[in-house]
Amino acid sequence: DSGVTQTPKHLITATGQRVTLRCSPRSGDLSVYWYQQSLDQGLQFLIQYYNGEERAKGNILERFSAQQFPDLHSELNLSSLELGDSALYFCASKERGVTEAFFGQGTRLTVV
């Protein structure tokens, strides 16, 4: 157990819908990262938050947005879903500085 919790584990929804994925970081970690991993693909960096503020941005679609709340949990919002958005979405958290990032178990999103 990495200490990073993601909910839900599985999500099935229809095209055009909107979903919210939730991530609770390890206790004390201020940084949260979001990744998308399509079938047999790599880890595509989406966005990083640090203590509630956006710090780095990757190839995140305009239909996707994220935020980090005062209690440090983060949510990734995916809207106008398309079939191609089906993927495993991971969040990771880390302390400040040159340290290991810990991944949650992921949310598997299936768009039908």
Place this chain on the structure above:
Amino acid sequence: GENVEQHPSTLSVQEGDSAVIKCTYSDSASNYFPWYKQELGKRPQLIIDIRSNVGEKKDQRIAVTLNKTAKHFSLHITETQPEDSAVYFCAAIPITGTASKLTFGTGTRLQVTL
């Protein structure tokens, strides 16, 4: 931003042989180089990391080497075992303060055959 290239994309070795995975990076400011292992359907987990002030690090059968001048680093697994079969990801991270764009290489699928 940082661009990390990883080779090979797939690697098949016989049990007991060594495996080497190579990564190159572009940003000379990168100062942290972790390697993650992802088993099928599971989360990526750190197996070894190296900081820019170190040239080599070893942990049992796993070692990582870093050549800052050439901007490349490698993962070496000796005496491979079937449980080493997984996808391995490298990353090169310029960590400055609170911002660290944690970008991974494209991954290497390692298969260890009996």
